[in-house]
Amino acid sequence: xxxxxxxxxxxxxxxxxxxxxxxxxCATYFPGEPGAPVIKTSSVPGPISQQxxxxxxxxxxxxxxxxxxxxxxxxxxYISDADGNLMLDVYAQISSIPLGYNNPxxxxxxxxxxxxxxxxxxxxxxxxxxxxxxxxxxxxxLAAAPKGMSRVWTALAGSDANETxxxxxxxxQHTKRRGASDFSAEELESVMDNKVPGASDMVILSFDKxxxxxxxxxxSTTRSKAIHxxxxxxxxxxxxxxxxxxxxxxxxxxxxxxxxxxxxSEFETIIKNYNGKVAAIIVEPVQSEGGDNxxxxxxxxxxxxxxxxxDVLMIVDEVQTGVGASGKFWAHEHFDLPSPPDMxxxxxxxxxxxxxxxxxxxxxxQPYRQFNTWCGDPSKALIARTIYTEVAKHGLVESTSRVGDxxxxxxxxxxxxxxxxxxxxxxxxxxxAWDCKxxxxxxxxxxxxxxxxxxxxxxxxxxxxLRPPLVFEQKHADILVxxxxxxxxxx
Amino acid sequence: xxxxxxxxxxxxxxxxxxxxxxxxxCATYFPGEPGAPVIKTSSVPGPISQQxxxxxxxxxxxxxxxxxxxxxxxxxxYISDADGNLMLDVYAQISSIPLGYNNPxxxxxxxxxxxxxxxxxxxxxxxxxxxxxxxxxxxxxLAAAPKGMSRVWTALAGSDANETxxxxxxxxQHTKRRGASDFSAEELESVMDNKVPGASDMVILSFDKxxxxxxxxxxSTTRSKAIHxxxxxxxxxxxxxxxxxxxxxxxxxxxxxxxxxxxxSEFETIIKNYNGKVAAIIVEPVQSEGGDNxxxxxxxxxxxxxxxxxDVLMIVDEVQTGVGASGKFWAHEHFDLPSPPDMxxxxxxxxxxxxxxxxxxxxxxQPYRQFNTWCGDPSKALIARTIYTEVAKHGLVESTSRVGDxxxxxxxxxxxxxxxxxxxxxxxxxxxAWDCKxxxxxxxxxxxxxxxxxxxxxxxxxxxxLRPPLVFEQKHADILVxxxxxxxxxx
Numbered sequence: 001x002x003x004x005x006x007x008x009x010x011x012x013x014x015x016x017x018x019x020x021x022x023x024x025x026c027a028t029y030f031p032g033e034p035g036a037p038v039i040k041t042s043s044v045p046g047p048i049s050q051q052x053x054x055x056x057x058x059x060x061x062x063x064x065x066x067x068x069x070x071x072x073x074x075x076x077x078y079i080s081d082a083d084g085n086l087m088l089d090v091y092a093q094i095s096s097i098p099l100g101y102n103n104p105x106x107x108x109x110x111x112x113x114x115x116x117x118x119x120x121x122x123x124x125x126x127x128x129x130x131x132x133x134x135x136x137x138x139x140x141x142l143a144a145a146p147k148g149m150s151r152v153w154t155a156l157a158g159s160d161a162n163e164t165x166x167x168x169x170x171x172x173q174h175t176k177r178r179g180a181s182d183f184s185a186e187e188l189e190s191v192m193d194n195k196v197p198g199a200s201d202m203v204i205l206s207f208d209k210x211x212x213x214x215x216x217x218x219x220s221t222t223r224s225k226a227i228h229x230x231x232x233x234x235x236x237x238x239x240x241x242x243x244x245x246x247x248x249x250x251x252x253x254x255x256x257x258x259x260x261x262x263x264x265s266e267f268e269t270i271i272k273n274y275n276g277k278v279a280a281i282i283v284e285p286v287q288s289e290g291g292d293n294x295x296x297x298x299x300x301x302x303x304x305x306x307x308x309x310x311d312v313l314m315i316v317d318e319v320q321t322g323v324g325a326s327g328k329f330w331a332h333e334h335f336d337l338p339s340p341p342d343m344x345x346x347x348x349x350x351x352x353x354x355x356x357x358x359x360x361x362x363x364x365x366q367p368y369r370q371f372n373t374w375c376g377d378p379s380k381a382l383i384a385r386t387i388y389t390e391v392a393k394h395g396l397v398e399s400t401s402r403v404g405d406x407x408x409x410x411x412x413x414x415x416x417x418x419x420x421x422x423x424x425x426x427x428x429x430x431x432x433a434w435d436c437k438x439x440x441x442x443x444x445x446x447x448x449x450x451x452x453x454x455x456x457x458x459x460x461x462x463x464x465x466l467r468p469p470l471v472f473e474q475k476h477a478d479i480l481v482x483x484x485x486x487x488x489x490x491x
Numbered sequence: 492x493x494x495x496x497x498x499x500x501x502x503x504x505x506x507x508x509x510x511x512x513x514x515x516x517c518a519t520y521f522p523g524e525p526g527a528p529v530i531k532t533s534s535v536p537g538p539i540s541q542q543x544x545x546x547x548x549x550x551x552x553x554x555x556x557x558x559x560x561x562x563x564x565x566x567x568x569y570i571s572d573a574d575g576n577l578m579l580d581v582y583a584q585i586s587s588i589p590l591g592y593n594n595p596x597x598x599x600x601x602x603x604x605x606x607x608x609x610x611x612x613x614x615x616x617x618x619x620x621x622x623x624x625x626x627x628x629x630x631x632x633l634a635a636a637p638k639g640m641s642r643v644w645t646a647l648a649g650s651d652a653n654e655t656x657x658x659x660x661x662x663x664q665h666t667k668r669r670g671a672s673d674f675s676a677e678e679l680e681s682v683m684d685n686k687v688p689g690a691s692d693m694v695i696l697s698f699d700k701x702x703x704x705x706x707x708x709x710x711s712t713t714r715s716k717a718i719h720x721x722x723x724x725x726x727x728x729x730x731x732x733x734x735x736x737x738x739x740x741x742x743x744x745x746x747x748x749x750x751x752x753x754x755x756s757e758f759e760t761i762i763k764n765y766n767g768k769v770a771a772i773i774v775e776p777v778q779s780e781g782g783d784n785x786x787x788x789x790x791x792x793x794x795x796x797x798x799x800x801x802d803v804l805m806i807v808d809e810v811q812t813g814v815g816a817s818g819k820f821w822a823h824e825h826f827d828l829p830s831p832p833d834m835x836x837x838x839x840x841x842x843x844x845x846x847x848x849x850x851x852x853x854x855x856x857q858p859y860r861q862f863n864t865w866c867g868d869p870s871k872a873l874i875a876r877t878i879y880t881e882v883a884k885h886g887l888v889e890s891t892s893r894v895g896d897x898x899x900x901x902x903x904x905x906x907x908x909x910x911x912x913x914x915x916x917x918x919x920x921x922x923x924a925w926d927c928k929x930x931x932x933x934x935x936x937x938x939x940x941x942x943x944x945x946x947x948x949x950x951x952x953x954x955x956x957l958r959p960p961l962v963f964e965q966k967h968a969d970i971l972v973x974x975x976x977x978x979x980x981x982x
Contacts, residue, residue: 064618068620069620101611120601127556127584128560170722171721187717193730233691233726366554372650
């Protein structure tokens with residue numbers, strides 16, 4: 001058992017060997033992992049965690065803490081808390097941690113001279129890029145780029161990935177309208193007072209229940225929950241309805257098509273009514289924070305058609321869905337779009353953040369328009385490169401697809417016996433969710449699961465979402481399903 | 492000479508020894524530094540830099556590139572480009588890099604197990620903080636907190652440090668007005684449409700020529716240059732005039748007081764006219780990007796008095812001025828304010844970003860309001876801790892104050908002979924700037940200086956700003972002054 005995994009053993013001893021071939025369903029990525037969760041306290045969080053959290057509260061907002069985490073003793077799919085409880089982690093830092101905790105390849109990257117160089121000499125990337133930045137991007141973030149995307153703008157988190165994409169959209173649309181003309185005197189003057197015509201009166205159109213971040217521009221497009229938005233000024237930007245599909249999908253094909261057509265029609269009406277003022281739309285392949293709301297490929301294909309016809313840019317927010325969890329590297333690859341999106345944003349599982357694009361026109365004509373001091377972080381680009389390399393080398397997207405199908409089947413069987421409502425994510429890797437009766441039942445279930453050694457999270461008003469690492473295997477799925485069966489049986 | 496400083500020598504051999512006492516004016520922090528710049532190409536950027544930049548341009552926006560940088564061969568105050576030119580760097584990644592390039596103590600931090608752990612197991616800090624996060628914050632970022640500030644909210648860059656501070660201000664003001672009441676049904680509903688009363692109609696008041704970032708909220712308070720703002724939607728928030736002082740200050744005391752009083756009066760009028768709708772003001776101790784515009788301590792004292800009287804929060808943006816360059820750790824410590832600001836934001840030289848505050852009321856009552864996935868980055872908090880420790884141990888703020896006074900004296904003498912206009916930054920460490928005749932002259936001077944081995948930057952419309960690391964010593968000042976004298980003599 002892995003309780004011997006101390007700092008020393010994890011960081012210093014190259015004991016964790018990884019098979020250099022694709023994982024078969026039997027192979028295991030983390031041979032050093034424990035065979036099952038280990039729960040030592042009567043409930044989670046335990047007393048040490050609570051004591052440390054009280055201390056943290058004196059200096060940092062800690063009201064959302066699940067438990068204080070011992071990252072040194074976490075390994076692979078298992079997260080350790082301060083009390084020595086070792087839990088199977090199917091939440092993974094809100095859908096981050098693609099390669100599991102204390103991944104040996106990431107340890108190598110972290111210990112490398114390249115990383116040291118990136119950390120201690122942090123560049124202002126747009127002014128003083130390092131001689132090797134092009135290579136680092138090309139081998140990592142760009143090697144992973146979705147089809148049709150050849151360039152990247154690097155940022156620091158999902159929110160600013162989206163906001164810089166919005167800025168690119170606004171600049172693109174206004175530049176196109178301005179044609180060969182330079183900025184007018186009136187534009188140059190009015191913009192300093194935050195007024196049109198220098199400031200834009202165009203809008204970003206987002207969807208009901210979407211989540212795109214919490215800074216002022218991104219929060220204006222976020223429509224998930226009131227508590228995310230209350231008391232904060234917001235742009236008067238529109239929202240379109242997102243389909244509410246009925247499950248199981250194969251039993252409600254006609255109704256769901258009707259629902260999607262209704263939403264598409266409203267979507268198109270909003271764009272027409274805005275009369276050329278919608279600069280871009282932003283859409284998640286699956287609305288994650290908002291409750292794991294899926295739509296069919298048809299819906300996304302039509303979004304692409306309508307935006308193309310109306311000269312509106314399409315931004316796909318893959319902050320939570322990207323980097324493999326859906327069983328494809330990018331979730332929008334499930335949709336067989338008639339043409340690629342204009343921009344695709346990423347963060348979370350890639351640790352690095354930013355947006356992909358292809359059109360050179362999305363790079364403003366003048367320098368210093370899309371600009372800031374850091375413009376990303378080479379240390380995160382190095383992490384992203386290792387993540388991409390490992391994912392490709394070990395076929396982790398394919399194994400996630402396979403394990404996801406296995407897990408979905410088990411959950412579908414469970415749902416015959418227990419109140420597992422609207423099971424979602426078939427053929428969508430481990431990106432799986434379902435509904436509880438209500439928020440109280442969900443809170444009970446999440447707590448009960450944690451006490452049984454499963455760290456798991458919710459989304460929307462009463463859904464449970466699965467967000468395990470890409471190194472989640474069939475044996476982990478079996479442990480999860482066993483725990484779920486136990487807590488549902490006790491309901 | 493230091494061309495032997497290869498990756499190997501910098502990272503692997505502990506050859507760089509540092510005196511463990513405070514630096515005297517003769518002691519040197521980086522014994523391995525070259526004695527002078529080394530310029531190998533006829534101009535900067537040289538051919539290799541240009542070739543690599545062309546390549547980078549295929550994947551990344553590179554139009555603002557000065558030169559491609561060889562960070563492995565940069566050391567202390569000297570930055571190396573791809574062609575092997577070694578320049579004295581008084582720009583330091585736009586006012587970052589406090590301890591110089593390849594600082595041995597930062598190498599130790601980067602190579603530590605703590606850093607590896609932070610890099611490869613990146614937490615969602617508000618949900619799963621590490622057992623040692625409180626300690627890391629307390630020994631670093633919080634040990635450096637300005638007077639009266641006991642808490643911190645960590646972010647990722649200056650822009651989101653400011654935006655999260657704005658959010659804290661809006662939530663604070665609305666919560667106060669709401670009193671014991673809960674959110675109303677109308678608030679909960681309207682906010683989902685980005686409308687009042689759920690969304691806020693309060694404003695942030697900033698100053699003409701200020702720079703506070705480039706995301707949508709921060710950009711709405713930025714008033715530096717049109718090119719930063721054009722084509723981007725902005726909130727209809729007000730701006731107040733910032734004083735234009737006349738130099739030398741001791742010759743224009745009466746005029747400057749009159750100018751500041753005029754600005755203060757307009758400032759107060761705006762606040763009164765907004766009738767309780769100004770949630771907060773944000774102000775830089777020195778408007779940096781906007782042209783190194785200073786105001787006197789009197790001006791800032793009055794801002795604090797007026798904001799207190801009108802129940803408006805005061806946010807001091809120390810993103811560029813903070814962490815020692817002004818000759819005090821926080822530049823607003825020069826002002827002897829009647830009471831501390833409500834929030835102080837930081838980033839750049841600390842590598843970590845965020846805002847300090849003291850009032851527990853600036854932490855929203857409900858969790859998940861000030862929240863995001865990462866809520867900062869422990870790897871940057873570790874870097875910040877080492878920066879703080881080194882700065883304190885070696886008295887780098889005091890030495891910056893001393894070296895700044897020496898440098899200011901030399902520049903004052905030069906300004907008798909050459910057109911060095913409105914020299915600014917007396918008794919303000921190395922945070923020094925002056926005006927050129929116009930933008931063309933500045934471009935010529937910056938280019939000529941670079942060709943003589945000085946990497947230097949501008950600000951405002953025609954100013955040159957000095958932003959060397961905190962390990963900039965008298966000998967470096969002499970090299971800079973020599974180069975300046977040479978390029979001005981050739982004008």
